[in-house]
Amino acid sequence: MPLITLTTDFGEGSPYVAVMKGRLLAGCPDATLVDVSHSVPPFDIVAGAFILWAGTQHFGLGAVHLAVVDPGVGGARRPVAFELAGSCYVGPDNGLFGMVLAEAPSSASAAVELPRPPGVSATFEGRDVFAPAAAALAAGRPLESLGRRLSDGLSRLPARSATVLWVDRFGNLVTSLRPPVSALLVNGHEVRHTARTFGEAPPGTPFLYVGSLGFVEVGVRESRADERLGAVPGTPVEVL
Amino acid sequence: MPLITLTTDFGEGSPYVAVMKGRLLAGCPDATLVDVSHSVPPFDIVAGAFILWAGTQHFGLGAVHLAVVDPGVGGARRPVAFELAGSCYVGPDNGLFGMVLAEAPSSASAAVELPRPPGVSATFEGRDVFAPAAAALAAGRPLESLGRRLSDGLSRLPARSATVLWVDRFGNLVTSLRPPVSALLVNGHEVRHTARTFGEAPPGTPFLYVGSLGFVEVGVRESRADERLGAVPGTPVEVL
Amino acid sequence: MPLITLTTDFGEGSPYVAVMKGRLLAGCPDATLVDVSHSVPPFDIVAGAFILWAGTQHFGLGAVHLAVVDPGVGGARRPVAFELAGSCYVGPDNGLFGMVLAEAPSSASAAVELPRPPGVSATFEGRDVFAPAAAALAAGRPLESLGRRLSDGLSRLPARSATVLWVDRFGNLVTSLRPPVSALLVNGHEVRHTARTFGEAPPGTPFLYVGSLGFVEVGVRESRADERLGAVPGTPVEVL
Numbered sequence: 093m094p095l096i097t098l099t100t101d102f103g104e105g106s107p108y109v110a111v112m113k114g115r116l117l118a119g120c121p122d123a124t125l126v127d128v129s130h131s132v133p134p135f136d137i138v139a140g141a142f143i144l145w146a147g148t149q150h151f152g153l154g155a156v157h158l159a160v161v162d163p164g165v166g167g168a169r170r171p172v173a174f175e176l177a178g179s180c181y182v183g184p185d186n187g188l189f190g191m192v193l194a195e196a197p198s199s200a201s202a203a204v205e206l207p208r209p210p211g212v213s214a215t216f217e218g219r220d221v222f223a224p225a226a227a228a229l230a231a232g233r234p235l236e237s238l239g240r241r242l243s244d245g246l247s248r249l250p251a252r253s254a255t256v257l258w259v260d261r262f263g264n265l266v267t268s269l270r271p272p273v274s275a276l277l278v279n280g281h282e283v284r285h286t287a288r289t290f291g292e293a294p295p296g297t298p299f300l301y302v303g304s305l306g307f308v309e310v311g312v313r314e315s316r317a318d319e320r321l322g323a324v325p326g327t328p329v330e331v332l
Numbered sequence: 333m334p335l336i337t338l339t340t341d342f343g344e345g346s347p348y349v350a351v352m353k354g355r356l357l358a359g360c361p362d363a364t365l366v367d368v369s370h371s372v373p374p375f376d377i378v379a380g381a382f383i384l385w386a387g388t389q390h391f392g393l394g395a396v397h398l399a400v401v402d403p404g405v406g407g408a409r410r411p412v413a414f415e416l417a418g419s420c421y422v423g424p425d426n427g428l429f430g431m432v433l434a435e436a437p438s439s440a441s442a443a444v445e446l447p448r449p450p451g452v453s454a455t456f457e458g459r460d461v462f463a464p465a466a467a468a469l470a471a472g473r474p475l476e477s478l479g480r481r482l483s484d485g486l487s488r489l490p491a492r493s494a495t496v497l498w499v500d501r502f503g504n505l506v507t508s509l510r511p512p513v514s515a516l517l518v519n520g521h522e523v524r525h526t527a528r529t530f531g532e533a534p535p536g537t538p539f540l541y542v543g544s545l546g547f548v549e550v551g552v553r554e555s556r557a558d559e560r561l562g563a564v565p566g567t568p569v570e571v572l
Numbered sequence: 573m574p575l576i577t578l579t580t581d582f583g584e585g586s587p588y589v590a591v592m593k594g595r596l597l598a599g600c601p602d603a604t605l606v607d608v609s610h611s612v613p614p615f616d617i618v619a620g621a622f623i624l625w626a627g628t629q630h631f632g633l634g635a636v637h638l639a640v641v642d643p644g645v646g647g648a649r650r651p652v653a654f655e656l657a658g659s660c661y662v663g664p665d666n667g668l669f670g671m672v673l674a675e676a677p678s679s680a681s682a683a684v685e686l687p688r689p690p691g692v693s694a695t696f697e698g699r700d701v702f703a704p705a706a707a708a709l710a711a712g713r714p715l716e717s718l719g720r721r722l723s724d725g726l727s728r729l730p731a732r733s734a735t736v737l738w739v740d741r742f743g744n745l746v747t748s749l750r751p752p753v754s755a756l757l758v759n760g761h762e763v764r765h766t767a768r769t770f771g772e773a774p775p776g777t778p779f780l781y782v783g784s785l786g787f788v789e790v791g792v793r794e795s796r797a798d799e800r801l802g803a804v805p806g807t808p809v810e811v812l
Contacts (some may be wrong), residue, residue, distance in 0.1 A: 304460075368590040390594025529695065
């Protein structure tokens with residue numbers, strides 16, 4: 093069963109997502125389409141890189157992951173497709189794949205630059221370049237046939253100090269730190285409690301736990317850690 | 333065609349939904365996945381119970397309904413799966429299935445407690461316990477093979493007086509009352525008009541009608557009943 | 573592969589969408605369902621007509637497009653289904669299909685009025701009339717068998733002067749104007765710059781470009797045109 097996931101900053105309910113799905117199903121009619129998210133903050137490549145990595149971890153070999161967070165659309169950044177650990181990725185080479193690349197057990201085995209055919213929209217390559225390429229890959233077309241092989245590497249995210257990567261809907265902070273961490277400074281607040289589950293934590297007190305993605309997270313039982321600590325994605329954190 | 337629906341409070345566009353879908357499709361690759369809602373208010377079991385019941389009524393025999401609104405994740409509440417009127421339900425035994433159980437023509441014919449395998453996340457059993465169980469059921473594995481049979485009943489919602497169960501996007505109030513009701517007190521406001529359709533109601537005046545779910549609803553033609561009456565989910569209503 | 577798209581104003585995460593999907597899959601179990609949008613502003617037929625047209629352009633022959641933005645539900649407007657350029661459309665005949673009809677290369681080749689069977693909900697014909705009809709069409713039932721042939725035409729949108737049709741998530745204004753346009757007046761602001769891509773535009777200055785849908789759009793590089801120009805859907809624009 094061909095499977096294609098979609099990650100964009102178009103907004104839930106944007107007709108542009110349906111436009112891409114029309115192109116995907118035209119090129120691969122029996123594909124299963126799964127939305128990872130269309131709620132990436134507009135043009136936020138770092139957030140998109142996290143959401144793409146987090147949301148696509150459990151799809152099997154052969155899945156195609158289409159991602160479009162593309163402030164430079166129509167400009168110099170390259171449209172790319174590549175293979176990594178048995179899955180394919182398609183989108184702009186602007187750092188959006190940085191976390192997938194950094195967390196993968198191996199490096200990309202092949203990568204191509206996708207051509208822009210004449211008449212392609214200068215503002216919506218998701219429709220005209222990325223979706224057709226993703227559909228072709230899902231339909232079994234070999235990666236190498238889609239474009240010119242890249243001679244250099246794919247774009248990475250800039251190295252950064254420890255930060256809040258993401259805030260979930262419950263206000264929990266997913267940090268970029270791996271355990272073990274026993275105490276953390278977040279926005280001037282020391283967090284020194286640790287717990288395994290929310291039920292074990294004292295109500296109202298920020299605490300550290302190892303989240304389901306394998307990173308250190310900060311939560312507050314029966315409340316929101318983001319509001320208690322004044323933290324948002326990108327807020328720096330410091331190990332104590 | 334195996335069919336799995338999803339109801340959560342993770343938020344539309346949360347990558348955690350995609351994480352569960354990855355697990356579902358890994359366990360049952362030809363499943364059709366249908367999102368009921370990921371907009372259940374965070375940790376709101378009563379709202380989740382309503383949305384789950386309302387959204388899953390028309391799927392046929394053999395559907396599997398996965399629901400995760402789980403403030404006690406990792407704690408004492410039991411992960412369960414059960415069969416009810418030809419469909420299967422999977423999720424935490426915390427009352428979330430209370431309305432499905434209360435409205436069903438029969439009682440659950442079988443129910444099991446799902447084991448927590450070693451290494452399971454203490455904060456995301458949706459990924460590690462519920463999704464694999466739902467996929468196994470959709471793929472045809474018998475319910476009894478998934479866990480230990482429950483010796484007692486499933487959790488119900490606490491009995492409550494009449495309330496607003498839900499407010500739809502148009503501001504209409506779905507109450508917990510069955511017709512016939514000829515007059516209602518909502519937040520100190522008497523509602524004494526009734527109509528069959530919005531077109532029959534006088535503009536600007538709150539009126540009662542029998543909604544599509546079979547409950548008494550309160551609407552205001554060309555306006556919002558929730559704002560006019562200051563009502564939200566949980567607001568008590570009284571028959572006059 | 574039968575394919576059904578859905579466009580409504582029910583809101584993302586509304587259980588009413590899932591109710592319709594249950595009916596769709598009951599009537600056509602192997603249908604692929606694609607959400608175009610459930611974020612049409614409540615009761616906004618003009619916005620719904622745009623989103624339906626924009627989001628359904630790239631699905632192939634034989635697709636069925638179900639659309640429900642229906643302030644007159646239960647009243648006099650007719651429930652209809654029709655065929656246009658190889659695709660079928662199902663929904664209320666209230667102007668919602670006006671843009672699809674206006675932009676199509678041909679006129680509707682056949683149209684029927686759908687009957688309201690006894691017992692149909694007066695407030696949710698999406699569930700009881702439109703979804704069953706869409707499922708029947710997707711399953712291969714002929715359009716003519718679904719209802720009485722219309723003797724007159726389908727409802728159109730009222731003719732309007734040039735306006736902002738839609739504001740995308742990035743704040744760009746999609747106008748109803750076709751290129752070429754070299755200068756535009758929006759809400760008292762003259763827009764005289766043009767560019768092909770955002771990268772070519774001067775930061776902070778509103779500019780005109782031809783958007784991916786073929787209309788003239790107004791954007792601001794690294795900012796939001798809607799906020800800069802105080803424009804919303806429906807704001808008039810004037811060619812200078």
